[in-house]
C-alpha cells in the first residue's frame with residue numbers, strides 16, 4: 001500500500017488523537033518533582049509517549065524536559081522536532097479553546113497549528129512508515145520539547161543527555177521550506193547620569209514597551225520643573241508637535257508634573273516597519289524641546305540621531321545586507337529611564353552572512369564618546385542557513401511538490417523557528433501557503449483536509465530522509 005493511502009486509513013484516529021492532545025491545557029506552570037514545566041505539560045508528554053507506545057514505538061522521557069519516539073535502524077538520526085507546550089489562549093474564542101471542537105471541517109483549539117496538531121501528524125506519519133514495513137537506513141526520532149514558547153530549556157537539557165540528529169526538520173512554521181533565518185541579537189544600550197537639581201524642565205522618568213521583539217505601542221514620560229509656566233509651555237509644544245506629525249500623543253498636568261503619553265502601533269520585531277514606534281515618537285519630541293540635565297539630554301539626543309524611527313540601523317553604521325536575507329532589521333523594543341540611569345532594549349535580526357560580534361563591534365564604534373554602553377549580557381542566536389543544494393532540501397522539495405502539486409519555494413525569514421535547536425535543520429510546515437496565520441491567536445484552527453495533507457507530506461519526507 002502507498003504511504004498516502006495508509007495515512008488516509010488513519011483519518012478517524014488522527015482526528016481523535018488531535019482532539020485528545022488539545023484537551024490538555026499545556027501551559028507552563030510551577031515546577032513539581034520530575035516535572036520542570038508543571039503537571040499539565042508533563043501529562044501531555046505522557047499522553048504523547050503513551051500513544052506512540054500503543055503504536056509499537058520505542059519512547060524515552062528525558063527527565064520531564066522532553067521526550068522522543070524512535071523508529072528504524074542505523075547509526076544516524078533524522079530529527080523531527082515538535083513541541084507540546086502552548087501559549088495562553090486569551091479571550092474571544094467562538095468554541096472552548098481546549099475542546100478540539102469540529103466545525104466546517106476544521107478542528108479548533110489552542111495548539112492545533114502550534115504545535116500539537118503537527119506533533120500528532122508526524123506520529124501517524126511515522127506509524128504509516130512502520131505499518132508499511134519499510135526498512136530504513138537511519139533512525140527517525142520525533143523529539144517533543146516542552147518549553148518552546150518560553151526559553152527552550154527543554155532542548156538545552158535534552159541535548160545534554162541525548163545524541164544529536166545529523167539533519168532534520170521542524171513542523172512549527174510555514175510550508176514550503178524555511179532554510180534561512182537571520183541571526184538574532186537582544187541587548188541594551190545604557191547610560192548613567194547625574195540627576196539635575198535646578199528649576200528648569202527635566203525628565204523624571206520614561207517607560208515604554210513590554211518585550212524586545214515587539215514594536216512598542218505605548219510610552220509614557222514624566223517631565224518635572226519647579227516652574228509651572230515652563231511645564232505649561234512644554235505641554236503646548238506637545239500639542240503643536242502632535243498636530244504637525246500626526247503622532248497620537250497627549251499630555252496631562254498634575255502635582256507639578258507633566259505626564260506625556262505616546263501611542264503607537266504594535267508589530268512583531270521581525271517586521272518593525274509594519275508598526276509605529278511609541279518610544280521613538282517620545283524621543284523625537286523630547287529631543288526637540290530644551291531639557292535640562294546634561295546627561296539625560298545627551299542620552300536622548302544620541303537616541304534621536306542614531307536610532308530615531310530607523311528599522312535598518314543605518315545611522316548606527318550597521319545597515320548590513322546580503323542577497324539571501326535582505327537587510328538587517330532593527331527594533332527599539334523597550335525603554336526605562338529615571339534621573340540616574342537610562343536604558344533602551346534593542347532587538348536586531350542580522351543577515352546570515354554576518355556574525356553577531358561583527359554587528360556589536362559596529363555598534364560600539366558608533367557609540368564611542370557618547371557615554372552609552374552595551375552591557376555584556378548580550379543574547380546572540382546565530383543565523384540558520386541550509387544551502388539549496390543540501391540533500392535534505394532536495395528531498396523535502398520533491399516530496400512537497402509531489403503531494404501538493406505546487407512549487408516548493410525556499411523562504412528566508414527574520415524570525416527564529418524551532419529548527420534552530422538542531423544542526424542542519426529547516427522549518428517545514430505545517431501551515432500551507434495562503435492559510436491564515438493563527439498561531440498564538442484566538443480561534444486557532446486547522447482544516448481537516450490540511451491535517452491529512454501535511455501528514456502525507458511528513459510521512460514521505462521522513463521516509464525519504466531516512467533511506
Ligand SMILES: [Zn+2]
Nearest residue numbers: 114115148172
Ligand atoms: Zn511553535
